[in-house]
């Protein structure tokens with residue numbers, strides 16, 4: 571098929587490559603003048619790693635990233651909130667901290683290798699269906715040629731999603747904007763190179779430090795939205811002082827930043843499209859199901875979307891299925907998992923970063939004991955790993971790599987996801 575992919579971000583680049591490698595003719599429309607994702611690092615969870623393994627890229631990604639054995643969340647006072655280790659599920663299971671730019675470069679190279687055409691500086695904001703095809707339309711009104719399929723991978727603020735909802739009354743979207751956001755950047759790091767550390771306080775601020783290898787970390791400063799403008803207005807030194815006051819060990823790290831231009835400012839929102847299909851248009855990644863970054867699942871879910879959609883579209887190549895059947899099958903496979911993760915993050919986000927006394931008290935009381943409730947620790951780690959399929963079912967490989975019949979047992983699921991890795 572001739573497929574238009576709108577958005578050459580993290581998920582769109584992976585999808586474009588996989589579709590191109592699968593024999594489709596792919597044209598990507600990207601609004602930016604040059605490519606490259608913004609932001610610092612990303613945590614690849616076991617579900618995302620399974621996709622990269624399926625793509626034959628995992629060794630390369632392991633080489634540019636660093637293994638993360640688990641998460642330590644604590645209070646600014648030093649009081650522990652929770653500790654989650656991937657090893658609880660399977661010896662050697664781990665996350666991978668990696669720079670976004672380096673991961674993106676791998677996908678970009680692969681897209682070039684399979685002849686994916688990338689048209690930059692093209693902001694696509696609507697589309698028009700015709701018999702047997704769909705035309706992407708740019709914000710200046712220019713109508714592109716017809717494609718068999720349009721994949722909207724234009725991120726959490728998707729203009730195409732707004733167009734779809736405005737023109738198709740049967741499409742419903744649940745959206746929640748948060749009063750919190752983050753600024754994040756890469757910085758030198760001397761802390762534990764294998765642990766993701768998150769530190770909270772009473773004001774709703776959060777510091778996160780994700781090692782990404784090479785003595786660096788991805789540093790998050792989670793704040794209320796209105797503070798972002800105050801930080802920009804007050805300048806670098808004032809911000810560095812705030813970080814040092816919040817967490818003295820992070821002060822040194824903030825001191826290494828030479829300009830606030832090194833930081834990316836982002837807002838949080840939860841988005842869930844109840845159906846991600848509008849005729850020959852399908853929404854994937856953050857455009858269909860954006861989450862706040864606290865569970866570290868956004869890109870991992872987008873990677874799984876990419877492989878599942880490509881698998882279903884592969885079936886159209888020899889005419890065993892038509893595009894509508896392929897899209898329905900895609901939605902059927904992805905719906906439960908993305909519903910679980912958007913609902914759960916929507917529920918948890920107000921607890922992660924909050925200045926509300928009641929929410930904070932619940933968080934501080936519950937988090938330290940939750941891992942000791944029988945069975946709950948494994949479920950928490952399964953969720954963090956991207957291996958939960960829905961609220962009810964404990965685990966099933968959500969890798970997109972089809973496992974038939976479904977294996978419900980945790981151990982078998984994990985072995986299907988990836989073999990244990992020896993660390994030494």
Ligand SMILES: Cc1cc2nc3c(=O)[nH]c(=O)nc-3n(C[C@H](O)[C@H](O)[C@H](O)COP(=O)(O)OP(=O)(O)OC[C@H]3O[C@@H](n4cnc5c(N)ncnc54)[C@H](O)[C@@H]3O)c2cc1C
Pocket residue numbers: 576577578579580581582583599600601602607611612613614692693694695723724725726728729730752754790836837854855856857863866867868869870871872
């Ligand atoms: C602070 C922070 C930390 C995060 N940490 C993690 C993590 O550790 N692990 C994880 O899995 N996820 C994490 N995420 C989430 C992750 O970044 C996203 O889920 C992921 O990037 C989604 O990929 P995507 O391709 O759907 O969208 P994006 O990566 O946002 O890409 C969208 C692309 O579409 C382009 N575009 C937008 N509109 C148009 C248009 N109209 N026309 C043409 N092009 C357009 C944009 O320029 C961009 O290139 C984090 C997010 C934030 C904000």
